[in-house]
């Protein structure tokens with residue numbers, strides 16, 4: 001029988017720290033993305049990268065995916081990463097839910113960071129919020145056992161929703177947010193603090209993985 005010469009497209013190519021996903025139907029292979037095989041952490045909606053660039057710099061023993069849908073913000077993350085000489089961070093321009101469902105291997109992440117996601121304050125827009133019941137199921141599939149979801153917001157209603165959906169998912173247990181993480185401030189957080197708006201933070205550990 002004749003052998004096929006067809007080569008599947010590589011899943012990714014890199015341009016700086018920004019991954020170009022060539023084949024969105026295959027999961028990423030972290031071994032081909034990062035220089036070293038190390039524990040993986042993910043930030044969804046990284047904005048200008050104030051958190052993830054500083055945090056990745058402080059944690060060379062881990063690898064980081066920065067997921068952000070705006071290219072201009074990814075470029076800012078890239079600039080910071082270059083300035084810090086980081087080789088443990090990769091940025092992706094993709095929708096956060098798609099990344100968790102279809103690109104990240106299941107399970108693979110030690111931590112998921114979601115800081116100041118768009119609050120969608122109008123009642124009719126609330127279905128657009130990232131953190132909902134479905135998000136807790138996504139985290140159950142993506143996190144390694146013992147992995148933690150870290151959440152921050154300025155919006156009380158969204159904070160109550162975050163707590164309600166994670167409290168209702170019995171695979172998760174609330175844990176304190178360590179100072180070693182909360183001390184890394186995000187861009188939006190810095191602005192909120194300047195205006196006297198406090199951070200509402202919560203964290204949930206995956207203690208079981210039955211869906």
Ligand SMILES: C[S@@+](CC[C@H](N)C(=O)[O-])C[C@H]1O[C@@H](n2cnc3c(N)ncnc32)[C@H](O)[C@@H]1O
Nearest residue numbers: 045046047068069095096115116118186187188
């Ligand atoms: C309010 S900003 C917060 C940025 C950053 N986390 C901070 O605290 O400074 C929310 C960010 O999430 C990004 N974003 C919103 N929805 C997203 C989605 N579904 N997938 C990926 N990024 C998203 C936006 O482009 C924006 O940069």
